[in-house]
Amino acid sequence: MVRSPMTPEDDQHREKMRLLDEVIDRYKDSPGQLIRLLQQAQEIFGYLPEAVQCRVAERMGLPVGEVAGVVSFYSLFHRQPKGKHSISVCMGTACYVKGAPEVLSAIKKELDIDLDQTTADGMFTLTDTRCVGACGLAPAIVIDGEVHGRMKAADVPALLASYRNRSDHDERDVHITEDREEKSPIVASPIGTIEDLTASRERHAARFFQRLSKEQLSKLPDFASVAAAPSTSRQILVCAGTGCTSSRSVELRQALQRELARCGRDQETTVVPTGCFGFCELGPVVVIHPERVFYCQVDPGDAKEIVERHIGQGEVIERLLYKHPPEGASRRTIDENEFFHPQHRVALRNCGVIDPEDIDDCLASGGYGGLAKALTALTPEQVVDEVTRSGLRGRGGAGFLTGRKWAFTAAAPDSPKYVVCNADEGDPGAFMDRSILEGDPHAVLEAMAIAGYAIGARQGYVYVRAEYPVAVHRLEVAIDQARQRGLLGEDILGTGFSFDIELRLGAGAFVCGEETALLRSVSGKRGEPRTRPPYPALSGLWGKPTLLNNVETYANIPQIIVNGAGWYAAMGTERSKGTKIFSLAGKINNTGLIEVPMGTTLRTIIYDIGGGIPGGRAFKAVQTGGPSGGCLPAQYLDTPIDYDSLIAVGSMMGSGGLIVMDERDCMVDIARFYLEFTQDESCGKCTPCRIGTRRLLEIITAITEGKGEMDDLDRLEELGRDIREASLCGLGQTAPNPVLSTLRYFRHEYEAHIREKRCPAGVCAALKPKGKYRIDAEKCRRCGLCVRLCPVEAIHGEARKTPFVIDAERCVACGACAQKCPAKCIAQEGA
Template identity: 60%
Template sequence: MPNYSRQVLVCQGTGCLSSGSSDVLMGLEKEIEAEGLADQVKVVKSGCFGFCMQGPVMIVYPEGIFYTRVHAEDIPEIVEKHLKGGKIVERLLFHDPVTKEPIKAFKDILFFKGQKRVVLQNSGSINPENIEEYIAQDGYLAFEKVLKEMSPEEVIEQVKKSGLRGRGGGGFPTGRKWEFARKSQDKPKYVICNADEGDPGAFMDRSILEGDPHSVIEGMCIAGYAIGSNQGYVYVRAEYPVAVKRLEIAIRQAKEKGFLGKKLWGTDFFFDLDIRLGAGAFVCGEETSLIRSIQGLRGEPRPRPPFPAVEGLWGRPTLINNVETLANIPRIIRKGSDWFSSIGTEQSKGTKVFALAGKINNTGLIEVPMGTTLREVIFNLGGGIPNGKRFKAAQTGGPSGGCLTEEHLDISLEYDTLLSVGSMMGSGGLIVMDEDSCMVDVARFYIEFMRDESCGKCTPCRVGTKRMLEILNRITEGKGTEKDLIDLEDLAEIVHENSLCGLGNSAPNPVLSTLRYFRKEYEAHIYQKDCPAGVCQALLSYRIDPELCKACGLCRKECPTGAIKGAPKQKHIIESEACSRCGACMTKCPFKAISKGSSARTHSDHDHSAVH
């Protein structure tokens, strides 16, 4: 066996793969071989480290040096300087956004220092395609323990005592859910992992499956033993090819090792696992829709009760948990319910994985204790807002969630607290918006998404989301009226109260929360025909400042509609009737003579010849 003195982990998560990390990995392996270092340096393909915006990334051990934005052409320098010469390649280090100082070790980067990685502890530190590496991290010990030392009732009691709540959005106590499924007398029973992650900007479940698939498999095996099920299904969207491939490899390896199949650990218990691919319908994230999809039927919800724990897949008792929930189970069994419940808050135990996206410096995946404040997440781990802009809002819970504002920055991120201010935890998507975001347009975007994704089974959701979108379109086009504002609020309440499933019930949340916290923006669009953020095109104008204009003609040549007039060496103007508001002129002008503003504000200046 080689006696490695160094180990290099190269991220092979989807984020880094999309920016060329597969070339980095191959280049590194070839260069190490060519330099005769194959017996000294071990190269490991890992899952997502979480710091996605810095990808492709790699960590060199034993020092833990963190290299960012590494490309294939950087490999010879890394091998020659660092792996052979012991000198760090400083230009590839992460630089603190405030001090601009390079940070060598990943553990010293604030993005990582502020985290408590429980579910993500293996992601980025082991090869997800090698079961031996999972076993080396105490993998499958929890499953062995429950089979040899615990009754199903004792397992369920441990999960109940831990305080674990469902991480898929609803936050229902996991142990109680397992108890309901255990008490159902009908046979056979099924365990389903819900990996149908459809929220815009969310990639928590995908990263767990890509970086640590065995933790999910082990969690499902334990769940199967606890409720008396011998068959599990992972329902994962087909748009996650890397996750699907690694899950297939992990299931095959688990079967080869005897962790799936018959007479597990010499007992009479057997458990098998299969994958079912979803076609990307958002509604299939809802339990009853997901069950119908697995059965080969159209994905649409049915009324509850009966709940899936009583009547689910093929009419049999079915336990459904999401990826993150199941990945917590082996840790709880190994370390105990007291350990898990010591993390987080009184009502929300453990940690939560969030996907940070939008107007934030450090986009990526983080895991923090429940109860961490929004301020800590955005301004410490997230690195704050780019370009010195002001924080405006954060959308939590995906399209079914709501917006948090500046006044909520010190709110603790936990289930009940978020619900109390009109938002929700959801599966963990967190999209940040700055001062340039129009909250009316944000609500319009999410309602358009929900309209498109509605299964159409119930009238409130099918028709209500369509009518809400029509009203929001009118408002953003400057055609809104006071009646539209009243109708929008009424419609949102009707859809919320009367839709068949949880997705329909929560579809109006972005509208309700933006009306609650940003009503003045709606009123500006309606009464002043003004978009304060300068986003809604129909309410915008472009103006050429005669003091800054150099009459170069570049804007005139760029204009696709011929709206810009001016002879050579003469100041240019924009004719309002012809302007399409595309913004191409402002982008092209090298002198920053063209500005964008509200049509209403500009027209109040009575300068119609120079502006639109």
């Protein structure tokens, strides 16, 4: 028989299988690494064909069905080839309310494909995702891992054309790679004792203290003299969080460095990449020290002017300053900015202040001081007692007392024990955990080591979303640096305590935010929740006692240990101590990340910090707690935010997402949106969640299509209560909350959809009247009320000067303008 000659495709396949075998060899003896193995296999092949799944199963000694079950469970695994470019449209709440459906429709039209399809030329594959954690850039899409924010439907053709013309080597990736290569490697001088830790901090303290305000310095008794010492040097801090990076902050940083070198000022002025300042929508953000001048929306093209005028001549560049709404007055420094005034940063204290990829910056800020104190001045029992007396409650949603959880795990008789960090931040509209990991990853590593000492564990795991590549990279860097310096590993600080941490990447499953589902995923299984008890404190990872907290909870721990339980308990309310981070998104002027004391009112957050509603529109509702929370109307703006007060009014704290909505949002459609999310993300293990949420969605969808009946409202309430009481895990137990809260506070909108077959906000397409509206120019008083009321910005004109005109192409015929027009000069065509 004559054998056919080998083709290039055969050679390529053989090479890919060889690389796959290398990956399998790397992980086959490490427990729980099936998901990571499959992620790397997908990187090699572009997808996971059946042959690859069988090869993995055979060499790992696993049933093929187990491997196939994992592949089918997680949304980031693909069983079919994908296009050269992968487009994912974020449909998280912040993006949804700011126009993501229109952007998605434009992409479908431009490419002539639907979701989960690939173009005929193999160029693009289109998918959607529930949240990419870039809420400050809403609406956002991700192409090949690159986030494009503030998208409009009109931007789609040009953006897709740029990818069609792009070479295989992505120019943006080159910039990021070069930027990382420019950083000098950390010199691994081991920190073997407390004295070494103190000496390292003192060596780098001056550069850190220059970035603090006088008020912040006054609260630091040690090294105050170093901090107050005059310095002729300057530091330019540039945000390198996801939001600003997506707005070209990497290029900006490089441009600043080039300009400083060109002007001969690179020895006296340092450019420092930092984590998120919190001003996500106004990035890239630049803060120049010691003046503390705060610039926003800085373009790489502004670098020359900043270096020549500000650094060279001491001039402040007015056009780059923050303008506070609604009056638009400039704020010169970060201290003058109202966005920061009500805030008190504990978990976020180093975000926007230190270089997250430089452990010396972390040490200069006091990093690992809490671990040093715990290991040398406190017994494990005393550490647990400090956490308990602080009153810290879990920041992941349920609000369980952290100290009590630690005490349960410490008392568990079995061993070994594990410490796990839940960084699977899947709530649409939530990005606080991502920002902590990007801005101060060592705070989480330090806290986990403290927890390991307190409960008697030697091993920790961080389970982080694969959709957060910047956070993953910075965690990898931080873990490596901590090991080099002896702050992770054997005999930490010469105390005999040993503790290490590994990463586990999620693969796209919202339910893995639930603790039992997460632990199954850490062990390489399908992330399906199980009944409790037993709780993870007694039987968790691999059946052993496991302490599980989320990122924000851990980020508070080092400061509690350093400053004492009483310091932390003095903040907040009687039953909700400390501070809370909120991601503020939706119809708000200052989209971003904030940290305020528990008990701060919604009004303070939305109007004082958030700057109010854009365009002078009316506030309608705020969604708290993500898909598990509720929608609260204006009557609760003065509600102090804490765990108990939110539950009392029909919502919940959740992870801390706050989505603001104005009069252009339909609350029935919002409830439908959240139900669609939870129904899609249900793991299907229990009937109340799997079937119940589907029935809820069917009923509410019929209402938005004008097919509802008044009896449906009673059905929604009854079914919602049943699902809440009978579901297995937190996802199903809280899934009806958005429906029940909107029924409670916005029942009139449901009734309008059912009785009048009308959507008051003009959102629900099936209920939009056929005839458009027009304005009688002779009767128009030119007051501008119709402009403020229009949900789709279809009315144009200049108040008090010219009659207003309705753009027939944009008009959705909702009738809002006609109902409120004082001159009664707006009428529907054909009426």
